[in-house]
Amino acid sequence: MRYTNVILILVIIYLGHTLVHGPNGLRRYQEVTAELRQAKEYTRNLEERNLMMKVDIESLKKTDGSPTVENLARSNLGMIKSGEVFYRVIFPSRQEASGK
16 A cells, blocks of 8 residues: 555656646746747737738828828938929037037
8 A cells, every 4th residue: 555655646746747847738838828929919010010001002092193192202212392492401410519
């Protein structure tokens, strides 16, 4: 009877250790759950970005020569209309201002 109890306790300890630290144990489950959470967050961010891009594309498709296209050309490409005068204001850097 005594040997049976010792063997039973050793088997229970082994099974408990395998459950927590085994290749498919609780520790690995927690790691995979964290990876899944990160992947879902990344996917959600990409879906939001794609939705914003689709809205921008639809806005550009609907407008013919509208201010949207003009604003994009002005801000991204630095374009100006004919007859406009372009002024470039250059502020002195902090080093130049303190050195004089």
